[in-house]
Amino acid sequence: MFYTISKVAWFFATPSNLLISLILLGLILALFKRLRSFGIGMSLVVTLATIALGLLPIASYILLPLEERFPPFRDDGKPVDGIVLLGGSVEAADSASRGMIVSNESAERVLDTIELAHRYPKARILISGGGGTVFGDGAAEAPIIAAYLGSVGIDPSRILVEERSRTTSENAVFSRDLAKPREGERWLLVTSAWHMPRAVGVFEKAGFPVTSYPVDFRTGGGGNNHRPFAFVSEGLRRLDLGAKEWAGLIGYYATNRTPRLFPGPQASASGGSANR
Known part of the structure:
Protein backbone atom coordinates (compact mmCIF):
# COMPACT_ATOMS: atom_id res chain seq x y z
CA MET A 1 0.00 0.00 0.00
CA LEU A 56 18.61 28.89 -12.71
CA PRO A 57 20.88 26.56 -10.66
CA ILE A 58 18.18 26.02 -8.02
CA ALA A 59 18.14 22.28 -8.70
CA SER A 60 21.89 22.10 -8.07
CA TYR A 61 21.45 23.77 -4.69
CA ILE A 62 18.81 21.17 -3.79
CA LEU A 63 20.95 18.23 -4.88
CA LEU A 64 24.25 19.45 -3.45
CA PRO A 65 23.60 18.65 0.26
CA LEU A 66 22.49 15.14 -0.72
CA GLU A 67 25.55 14.47 -2.87
CA GLU A 68 28.02 15.89 -0.37
CA ARG A 69 26.61 14.01 2.62
CA PHE A 70 28.98 11.08 2.01
CA PRO A 71 32.54 11.55 0.75
CA PRO A 72 33.86 9.57 -2.24
CA PHE A 73 35.22 6.16 -1.24
CA ARG A 74 38.96 5.88 -0.72
CA ASP A 75 40.55 2.44 -0.67
CA ASP A 76 42.22 2.08 2.74
CA GLY A 77 43.59 -1.40 2.13
CA LYS A 78 40.98 -3.16 4.24
CA PRO A 79 39.39 -6.25 2.69
CA VAL A 80 35.99 -6.01 1.02
CA ASP A 81 33.70 -9.01 1.50
CA GLY A 82 30.83 -7.90 -0.68
CA ILE A 83 29.37 -5.26 -2.98
CA VAL A 84 25.70 -4.28 -3.03
CA LEU A 85 24.50 -2.66 -6.24
CA LEU A 86 21.11 -0.97 -6.00
CA GLY A 87 18.88 -0.97 -9.06
CA GLY A 88 17.82 2.14 -10.91
CA SER A 89 20.43 2.24 -13.67
CA VAL A 90 18.82 -0.06 -16.23
CA GLU A 91 15.53 0.19 -18.12
CA ALA A 92 14.33 -3.35 -17.46
CA ALA A 93 11.35 -3.42 -19.82
CA ASP A 94 13.35 -1.97 -22.71
CA SER A 95 16.24 -4.33 -22.02
CA ALA A 96 13.90 -7.33 -22.02
CA SER A 97 12.26 -6.32 -25.29
CA ARG A 98 15.56 -5.48 -27.01
CA GLY A 99 17.42 -8.50 -25.75
CA MET A 100 20.32 -6.32 -24.57
CA ILE A 101 21.02 -4.07 -21.62
CA VAL A 102 19.53 -0.58 -21.95
CA SER A 103 20.94 1.78 -19.35
CA ASN A 104 19.87 5.26 -18.27
CA GLU A 105 21.77 8.25 -16.87
CA SER A 106 22.64 6.29 -13.70
CA ALA A 107 24.73 3.76 -15.64
CA GLU A 108 27.75 4.60 -13.46
CA ARG A 109 26.27 2.31 -10.83
CA VAL A 110 26.88 -0.69 -13.08
CA LEU A 111 30.18 0.57 -14.50
CA ASP A 112 31.68 1.21 -11.07
CA THR A 113 30.46 -2.15 -9.82
CA ILE A 114 32.34 -3.84 -12.66
CA GLU A 115 35.49 -1.95 -11.70
CA LEU A 116 35.04 -2.93 -8.04
CA ALA A 117 34.47 -6.56 -8.98
CA HIS A 118 37.89 -6.64 -10.64
CA ARG A 119 39.56 -4.68 -7.84
CA TYR A 120 38.20 -7.05 -5.19
CA PRO A 121 38.10 -10.46 -6.92
CA LYS A 122 37.02 -12.32 -3.77
CA ALA A 123 34.06 -10.08 -2.98
CA ARG A 124 30.52 -11.29 -3.53
CA ILE A 125 28.29 -9.07 -5.67
CA LEU A 126 24.67 -8.62 -4.68
CA ILE A 127 22.40 -6.94 -7.22
CA SER A 128 19.14 -5.66 -5.77
CA GLY A 129 16.29 -4.53 -8.00
CA GLY A 130 12.85 -5.92 -8.72
CA GLY A 131 10.36 -4.97 -11.37
CA GLY A 132 7.19 -3.94 -9.58
CA THR A 133 5.05 -1.14 -10.98
CA VAL A 134 1.94 0.61 -9.73
CA PHE A 135 -0.19 -1.39 -12.15
CA GLY A 136 1.46 -4.80 -11.67
CA ASP A 137 4.69 -6.71 -11.97
CA GLY A 138 7.21 -5.71 -14.62
CA ALA A 139 10.57 -7.00 -15.76
CA ALA A 140 13.05 -7.27 -12.89
CA GLU A 141 16.25 -5.29 -13.24
CA ALA A 142 18.63 -7.44 -11.17
CA PRO A 143 18.70 -10.53 -13.46
CA ILE A 144 19.42 -8.32 -16.48
CA ILE A 145 22.38 -6.68 -14.76
CA ALA A 146 23.61 -10.06 -13.50
CA ALA A 147 23.59 -11.46 -17.03
CA TYR A 148 25.50 -8.43 -18.26
CA LEU A 149 28.15 -8.77 -15.55
CA GLY A 150 28.60 -12.38 -16.56
CA SER A 151 29.01 -11.36 -20.20
CA VAL A 152 31.90 -9.05 -19.31
CA GLY A 153 33.87 -11.74 -17.52
CA ILE A 154 32.64 -11.68 -13.92
CA ASP A 155 32.21 -15.16 -12.47
CA PRO A 156 28.45 -15.81 -12.09
CA SER A 157 29.13 -17.83 -8.91
CA ARG A 158 30.05 -14.56 -7.18
CA ILE A 159 26.76 -12.90 -8.05
CA LEU A 160 23.66 -12.86 -5.81
CA VAL A 161 20.41 -11.72 -7.42
CA GLU A 162 17.66 -10.06 -5.37
CA GLU A 163 14.74 -9.43 -7.70
CA ARG A 164 11.75 -8.90 -5.37
CA SER A 165 12.36 -5.36 -4.11
CA ARG A 166 10.41 -2.38 -5.43
CA THR A 167 11.58 0.28 -2.97
CA THR A 168 14.84 1.27 -1.31
CA SER A 169 13.52 -0.06 1.99
CA GLU A 170 12.85 -3.45 0.40
CA ASN A 171 16.31 -3.33 -1.20
CA ALA A 172 17.83 -3.29 2.27
CA VAL A 173 15.64 -5.94 3.89
CA PHE A 174 15.75 -8.44 1.02
CA SER A 175 19.49 -7.88 0.49
CA ARG A 176 20.15 -8.56 4.17
CA ASP A 177 18.15 -11.79 4.01
CA LEU A 178 20.02 -12.92 0.91
CA ALA A 179 23.55 -11.88 1.85
CA LYS A 180 23.34 -12.86 5.52
CA PRO A 181 26.28 -10.56 6.38
CA ARG A 182 28.46 -11.72 9.24
CA GLU A 183 29.85 -9.65 12.08
CA GLY A 184 32.84 -7.62 10.90
CA GLU A 185 32.26 -8.13 7.19
CA ARG A 186 32.68 -5.10 4.96
CA TRP A 187 30.11 -4.52 2.24
CA LEU A 188 30.27 -1.61 -0.17
CA LEU A 189 26.96 0.00 -1.11
CA VAL A 190 26.94 1.33 -4.67
CA THR A 191 24.25 3.83 -5.57
CA SER A 192 23.89 7.40 -6.79
CA ALA A 193 25.39 10.06 -4.54
CA TRP A 194 22.07 11.90 -4.25
CA HIS A 195 20.40 8.65 -3.14
CA MET A 196 23.06 7.56 -0.65
CA PRO A 197 21.67 9.18 2.55
CA ARG A 198 18.32 7.40 2.27
CA ALA A 199 19.96 4.15 1.14
CA VAL A 200 22.39 4.07 4.06
CA GLY A 201 19.54 4.89 6.44
CA VAL A 202 17.39 1.94 5.40
CA PHE A 203 20.35 -0.46 5.42
CA GLU A 204 21.16 0.67 8.95
CA LYS A 205 17.53 0.19 9.93
CA ALA A 206 17.60 -3.32 8.44
CA GLY A 207 20.72 -4.21 10.45
CA PHE A 208 22.99 -4.47 7.41
CA PRO A 209 26.11 -2.30 7.99
CA VAL A 210 27.50 -0.94 4.74
CA THR A 211 30.26 1.35 3.53
CA SER A 212 29.05 4.01 1.14
CA TYR A 213 30.39 4.09 -2.41
CA PRO A 214 28.62 7.06 -4.02
CA VAL A 215 28.62 7.39 -7.81
CA ASP A 216 26.53 9.16 -10.46
CA PHE A 217 27.07 12.72 -9.21
CA ARG A 218 24.78 15.31 -10.79
CA THR A 219 26.49 18.39 -9.36
CA GLY A 220 29.97 19.64 -10.11
CA GLY A 221 32.59 21.20 -7.95
CA GLY A 222 33.19 24.80 -6.95
CA GLY A 223 31.68 27.43 -9.19
CA ASN A 224 30.13 24.85 -11.52
CA ASN A 225 27.22 24.53 -9.13
CA HIS A 226 26.27 28.17 -9.71
CA ARG A 227 26.06 27.97 -13.47
CA PRO A 228 22.61 28.19 -15.07
CA PHE A 229 21.33 25.29 -17.14
CA ALA A 230 21.39 25.47 -20.92
CA PHE A 231 17.95 23.89 -21.25
CA VAL A 232 14.81 24.31 -19.15
CA SER A 233 14.20 20.57 -19.37
CA GLU A 234 17.61 19.83 -17.83
CA GLY A 235 17.00 22.01 -14.78
CA LEU A 236 13.48 20.67 -14.28
CA ARG A 237 14.72 17.09 -14.54
CA ARG A 238 17.23 17.66 -11.76
CA LEU A 239 14.66 19.60 -9.76
CA ASP A 240 12.32 16.60 -9.94
CA LEU A 241 15.16 14.31 -8.87
CA GLY A 242 16.21 16.39 -5.88
CA ALA A 243 12.68 17.10 -4.71
CA LYS A 244 11.78 13.41 -4.92
CA GLU A 245 14.79 12.40 -2.83
CA TRP A 246 14.10 14.97 -0.11
CA ALA A 247 10.46 13.88 -0.07
CA GLY A 248 11.65 10.27 0.19
CA LEU A 249 13.85 11.09 3.18
CA ILE A 250 10.96 12.79 4.95
CA GLY A 251 8.52 10.00 4.09
CA TYR A 252 10.89 7.24 5.16
CA TYR A 253 11.66 8.96 8.45
CA ALA A 254 7.96 9.61 9.13
CA THR A 255 7.13 5.93 8.53
CA ASN A 256 10.11 4.68 10.58
CA ARG A 257 11.97 3.25 7.62
CA THR A 258 15.12 5.19 8.50
CA PRO A 259 16.46 5.88 12.01
CA ARG A 260 17.14 9.58 11.31
CA LEU A 261 15.89 12.24 8.94
CA PHE A 262 19.19 12.84 7.16
CA PRO A 263 21.50 9.81 7.63
CA GLY A 264 25.20 10.61 7.54
CA PRO A 265 28.56 8.82 7.41
CA GLN A 266 28.47 7.90 11.10
CA ALA A 267 25.58 5.56 10.39
CA SER A 268 27.46 3.66 7.68
CA ALA A 269 30.60 3.33 9.75
CA SER A 270 29.09 0.98 12.31
CA GLY A 271 29.46 -2.77 12.37
CA GLY A 272 32.94 -3.04 10.95
CA SER A 273 32.51 -0.66 8.03
CA ALA A 274 34.17 2.68 7.51
CA ASN A 275 34.28 5.66 5.20
CA ARG A 276 37.41 7.57 4.32
Whole structure:
Protein backbone atom coordinates (compact mmCIF):
# COMPACT_ATOMS: atom_id res chain seq x y z
CA MET A 1 0.00 0.00 0.00
CA PHE A 2 2.83 2.41 0.90
CA TYR A 3 4.43 1.75 -2.48
CA THR A 4 1.26 2.46 -4.47
CA ILE A 5 0.29 5.56 -2.50
CA SER A 6 3.79 7.02 -2.72
CA LYS A 7 4.01 6.47 -6.48
CA VAL A 8 0.57 7.95 -7.22
CA ALA A 9 1.08 10.90 -4.88
CA TRP A 10 4.48 11.70 -6.32
CA PHE A 11 3.15 11.66 -9.88
CA PHE A 12 1.02 14.68 -9.04
CA ALA A 13 3.55 16.29 -6.67
CA THR A 14 6.52 16.10 -9.07
CA PRO A 15 7.54 19.74 -9.60
CA SER A 16 7.47 19.63 -13.40
CA ASN A 17 4.07 17.89 -13.46
CA LEU A 18 2.71 20.26 -10.83
CA LEU A 19 3.90 23.35 -12.70
CA ILE A 20 2.35 22.21 -15.98
CA SER A 21 -0.89 21.35 -14.16
CA LEU A 22 -1.06 24.83 -12.64
CA ILE A 23 -0.51 26.44 -16.03
CA LEU A 24 -3.34 24.37 -17.50
CA LEU A 25 -5.55 25.17 -14.53
CA GLY A 26 -4.95 28.87 -15.09
CA LEU A 27 -5.91 28.52 -18.76
CA ILE A 28 -9.09 26.67 -17.81
CA LEU A 29 -10.01 29.36 -15.30
CA ALA A 30 -9.43 31.96 -18.00
CA LEU A 31 -12.32 30.47 -19.94
CA PHE A 32 -14.71 31.82 -17.31
CA LYS A 33 -15.43 35.53 -17.64
CA ARG A 34 -15.23 36.31 -13.93
CA LEU A 35 -11.94 34.44 -13.54
CA ARG A 36 -10.33 35.41 -16.82
CA SER A 37 -7.86 37.92 -15.40
CA PHE A 38 -6.94 35.65 -12.52
CA GLY A 39 -6.50 32.62 -14.79
CA ILE A 40 -4.32 34.44 -17.30
CA GLY A 41 -2.24 35.97 -14.52
CA MET A 42 -1.83 32.59 -12.83
CA SER A 43 -0.70 30.91 -16.05
CA LEU A 44 1.76 33.71 -16.76
CA VAL A 45 3.29 33.66 -13.27
CA VAL A 46 3.64 29.87 -13.22
CA THR A 47 5.11 29.86 -16.74
CA LEU A 48 7.76 32.37 -15.67
CA ALA A 49 8.43 30.30 -12.53
CA THR A 50 8.84 27.18 -14.66
CA ILE A 51 11.40 28.89 -16.88
CA ALA A 52 13.28 30.26 -13.86
CA LEU A 53 13.33 26.90 -12.07
CA GLY A 54 14.55 25.22 -15.26
CA LEU A 55 17.35 27.65 -16.08
CA LEU A 56 18.61 28.89 -12.71
CA PRO A 57 20.88 26.56 -10.66
CA ILE A 58 18.18 26.02 -8.02
CA ALA A 59 18.14 22.28 -8.70
CA SER A 60 21.89 22.10 -8.07
CA TYR A 61 21.45 23.77 -4.69
CA ILE A 62 18.81 21.17 -3.79
CA LEU A 63 20.95 18.23 -4.88
CA LEU A 64 24.25 19.45 -3.45
CA PRO A 65 23.60 18.65 0.26
CA LEU A 66 22.49 15.14 -0.72
CA GLU A 67 25.55 14.47 -2.87
CA GLU A 68 28.02 15.89 -0.37
CA ARG A 69 26.61 14.01 2.62
CA PHE A 70 28.98 11.08 2.01
CA PRO A 71 32.54 11.55 0.75
CA PRO A 72 33.86 9.57 -2.24
CA PHE A 73 35.22 6.16 -1.24
CA ARG A 74 38.96 5.88 -0.72
CA ASP A 75 40.55 2.44 -0.67
CA ASP A 76 42.22 2.08 2.74
CA GLY A 77 43.59 -1.40 2.13
CA LYS A 78 40.98 -3.16 4.24
CA PRO A 79 39.39 -6.25 2.69
CA VAL A 80 35.99 -6.01 1.02
CA ASP A 81 33.70 -9.01 1.50
CA GLY A 82 30.83 -7.90 -0.68
CA ILE A 83 29.37 -5.26 -2.98
CA VAL A 84 25.70 -4.28 -3.03
CA LEU A 85 24.50 -2.66 -6.24
CA LEU A 86 21.11 -0.97 -6.00
CA GLY A 87 18.88 -0.97 -9.06
CA GLY A 88 17.82 2.14 -10.91
CA SER A 89 20.43 2.24 -13.67
CA VAL A 90 18.82 -0.06 -16.23
CA GLU A 91 15.53 0.19 -18.12
CA ALA A 92 14.33 -3.35 -17.46
CA ALA A 93 11.35 -3.42 -19.82
CA ASP A 94 13.35 -1.97 -22.71
CA SER A 95 16.24 -4.33 -22.02
CA ALA A 96 13.90 -7.33 -22.02
CA SER A 97 12.26 -6.32 -25.29
CA ARG A 98 15.56 -5.48 -27.01
CA GLY A 99 17.42 -8.50 -25.75
CA MET A 100 20.32 -6.32 -24.57
CA ILE A 101 21.02 -4.07 -21.62
CA VAL A 102 19.53 -0.58 -21.95
CA SER A 103 20.94 1.78 -19.35
CA ASN A 104 19.87 5.26 -18.27
CA GLU A 105 21.77 8.25 -16.87
CA SER A 106 22.64 6.29 -13.70
CA ALA A 107 24.73 3.76 -15.64
CA GLU A 108 27.75 4.60 -13.46
CA ARG A 109 26.27 2.31 -10.83
CA VAL A 110 26.88 -0.69 -13.08
CA LEU A 111 30.18 0.57 -14.50
CA ASP A 112 31.68 1.21 -11.07
CA THR A 113 30.46 -2.15 -9.82
CA ILE A 114 32.34 -3.84 -12.66
CA GLU A 115 35.49 -1.95 -11.70
CA LEU A 116 35.04 -2.93 -8.04
CA ALA A 117 34.47 -6.56 -8.98
CA HIS A 118 37.89 -6.64 -10.64
CA ARG A 119 39.56 -4.68 -7.84
CA TYR A 120 38.20 -7.05 -5.19
CA PRO A 121 38.10 -10.46 -6.92
CA LYS A 122 37.02 -12.32 -3.77
CA ALA A 123 34.06 -10.08 -2.98
CA ARG A 124 30.52 -11.29 -3.53
CA ILE A 125 28.29 -9.07 -5.67
CA LEU A 126 24.67 -8.62 -4.68
CA ILE A 127 22.40 -6.94 -7.22
CA SER A 128 19.14 -5.66 -5.77
CA GLY A 129 16.29 -4.53 -8.00
CA GLY A 130 12.85 -5.92 -8.72
CA GLY A 131 10.36 -4.97 -11.37
CA GLY A 132 7.19 -3.94 -9.58
CA THR A 133 5.05 -1.14 -10.98
CA VAL A 134 1.94 0.61 -9.73
CA PHE A 135 -0.19 -1.39 -12.15
CA GLY A 136 1.46 -4.80 -11.67
CA ASP A 137 4.69 -6.71 -11.97
CA GLY A 138 7.21 -5.71 -14.62
CA ALA A 139 10.57 -7.00 -15.76
CA ALA A 140 13.05 -7.27 -12.89
CA GLU A 141 16.25 -5.29 -13.24
CA ALA A 142 18.63 -7.44 -11.17
CA PRO A 143 18.70 -10.53 -13.46
CA ILE A 144 19.42 -8.32 -16.48
CA ILE A 145 22.38 -6.68 -14.76
CA ALA A 146 23.61 -10.06 -13.50
CA ALA A 147 23.59 -11.46 -17.03
CA TYR A 148 25.50 -8.43 -18.26
CA LEU A 149 28.15 -8.77 -15.55
CA GLY A 150 28.60 -12.38 -16.56
CA SER A 151 29.01 -11.36 -20.20
CA VAL A 152 31.90 -9.05 -19.31
CA GLY A 153 33.87 -11.74 -17.52
CA ILE A 154 32.64 -11.68 -13.92
CA ASP A 155 32.21 -15.16 -12.47
CA PRO A 156 28.45 -15.81 -12.09
CA SER A 157 29.13 -17.83 -8.91
CA ARG A 158 30.05 -14.56 -7.18
CA ILE A 159 26.76 -12.90 -8.05
CA LEU A 160 23.66 -12.86 -5.81
CA VAL A 161 20.41 -11.72 -7.42
CA GLU A 162 17.66 -10.06 -5.37
CA GLU A 163 14.74 -9.43 -7.70
CA ARG A 164 11.75 -8.90 -5.37
CA SER A 165 12.36 -5.36 -4.11
CA ARG A 166 10.41 -2.38 -5.43
CA THR A 167 11.58 0.28 -2.97
CA THR A 168 14.84 1.27 -1.31
CA SER A 169 13.52 -0.06 1.99
CA GLU A 170 12.85 -3.45 0.40
CA ASN A 171 16.31 -3.33 -1.20
CA ALA A 172 17.83 -3.29 2.27
CA VAL A 173 15.64 -5.94 3.89
CA PHE A 174 15.75 -8.44 1.02
CA SER A 175 19.49 -7.88 0.49
CA ARG A 176 20.15 -8.56 4.17
CA ASP A 177 18.15 -11.79 4.01
CA LEU A 178 20.02 -12.92 0.91
CA ALA A 179 23.55 -11.88 1.85
CA LYS A 180 23.34 -12.86 5.52
CA PRO A 181 26.28 -10.56 6.38
CA ARG A 182 28.46 -11.72 9.24
CA GLU A 183 29.85 -9.65 12.08
CA GLY A 184 32.84 -7.62 10.90
CA GLU A 185 32.26 -8.13 7.19
CA ARG A 186 32.68 -5.10 4.96
CA TRP A 187 30.11 -4.52 2.24
CA LEU A 188 30.27 -1.61 -0.17
CA LEU A 189 26.96 0.00 -1.11
CA VAL A 190 26.94 1.33 -4.67
CA THR A 191 24.25 3.83 -5.57
CA SER A 192 23.89 7.40 -6.79
CA ALA A 193 25.39 10.06 -4.54
CA TRP A 194 22.07 11.90 -4.25
CA HIS A 195 20.40 8.65 -3.14
CA MET A 196 23.06 7.56 -0.65
CA PRO A 197 21.67 9.18 2.55
CA ARG A 198 18.32 7.40 2.27
CA ALA A 199 19.96 4.15 1.14
CA VAL A 200 22.39 4.07 4.06
CA GLY A 201 19.54 4.89 6.44
CA VAL A 202 17.39 1.94 5.40
CA PHE A 203 20.35 -0.46 5.42
CA GLU A 204 21.16 0.67 8.95
CA LYS A 205 17.53 0.19 9.93
CA ALA A 206 17.60 -3.32 8.44
CA GLY A 207 20.72 -4.21 10.45
CA PHE A 208 22.99 -4.47 7.41
CA PRO A 209 26.11 -2.30 7.99
CA VAL A 210 27.50 -0.94 4.74
CA THR A 211 30.26 1.35 3.53
CA SER A 212 29.05 4.01 1.14
CA TYR A 213 30.39 4.09 -2.41
CA PRO A 214 28.62 7.06 -4.02
CA VAL A 215 28.62 7.39 -7.81
CA ASP A 216 26.53 9.16 -10.46
CA PHE A 217 27.07 12.72 -9.21
CA ARG A 218 24.78 15.31 -10.79
CA THR A 219 26.49 18.39 -9.36
CA GLY A 220 29.97 19.64 -10.11
CA GLY A 221 32.59 21.20 -7.95
CA GLY A 222 33.19 24.80 -6.95
CA GLY A 223 31.68 27.43 -9.19
CA ASN A 224 30.13 24.85 -11.52
CA ASN A 225 27.22 24.53 -9.13
CA HIS A 226 26.27 28.17 -9.71
CA ARG A 227 26.06 27.97 -13.47
CA PRO A 228 22.61 28.19 -15.07
CA PHE A 229 21.33 25.29 -17.14
CA ALA A 230 21.39 25.47 -20.92
CA PHE A 231 17.95 23.89 -21.25
CA VAL A 232 14.81 24.31 -19.15
CA SER A 233 14.20 20.57 -19.37
CA GLU A 234 17.61 19.83 -17.83
CA GLY A 235 17.00 22.01 -14.78
CA LEU A 236 13.48 20.67 -14.28
CA ARG A 237 14.72 17.09 -14.54
CA ARG A 238 17.23 17.66 -11.76
CA LEU A 239 14.66 19.60 -9.76
CA ASP A 240 12.32 16.60 -9.94
CA LEU A 241 15.16 14.31 -8.87
CA GLY A 242 16.21 16.39 -5.88
CA ALA A 243 12.68 17.10 -4.71
CA LYS A 244 11.78 13.41 -4.92
CA GLU A 245 14.79 12.40 -2.83
CA TRP A 246 14.10 14.97 -0.11
CA ALA A 247 10.46 13.88 -0.07
CA GLY A 248 11.65 10.27 0.19
CA LEU A 249 13.85 11.09 3.18
CA ILE A 250 10.96 12.79 4.95
CA GLY A 251 8.52 10.00 4.09
CA TYR A 252 10.89 7.24 5.16
CA TYR A 253 11.66 8.96 8.45
CA ALA A 254 7.96 9.61 9.13
CA THR A 255 7.13 5.93 8.53
CA ASN A 256 10.11 4.68 10.58
CA ARG A 257 11.97 3.25 7.62
CA THR A 258 15.12 5.19 8.50
CA PRO A 259 16.46 5.88 12.01
CA ARG A 260 17.14 9.58 11.31
CA LEU A 261 15.89 12.24 8.94
CA PHE A 262 19.19 12.84 7.16
CA PRO A 263 21.50 9.81 7.63
CA GLY A 264 25.20 10.61 7.54
CA PRO A 265 28.56 8.82 7.41
CA GLN A 266 28.47 7.90 11.10
CA ALA A 267 25.58 5.56 10.39
CA SER A 268 27.46 3.66 7.68
CA ALA A 269 30.60 3.33 9.75
CA SER A 270 29.09 0.98 12.31
CA GLY A 271 29.46 -2.77 12.37
CA GLY A 272 32.94 -3.04 10.95
CA SER A 273 32.51 -0.66 8.03
CA ALA A 274 34.17 2.68 7.51
CA ASN A 275 34.28 5.66 5.20
CA ARG A 276 37.41 7.57 4.32
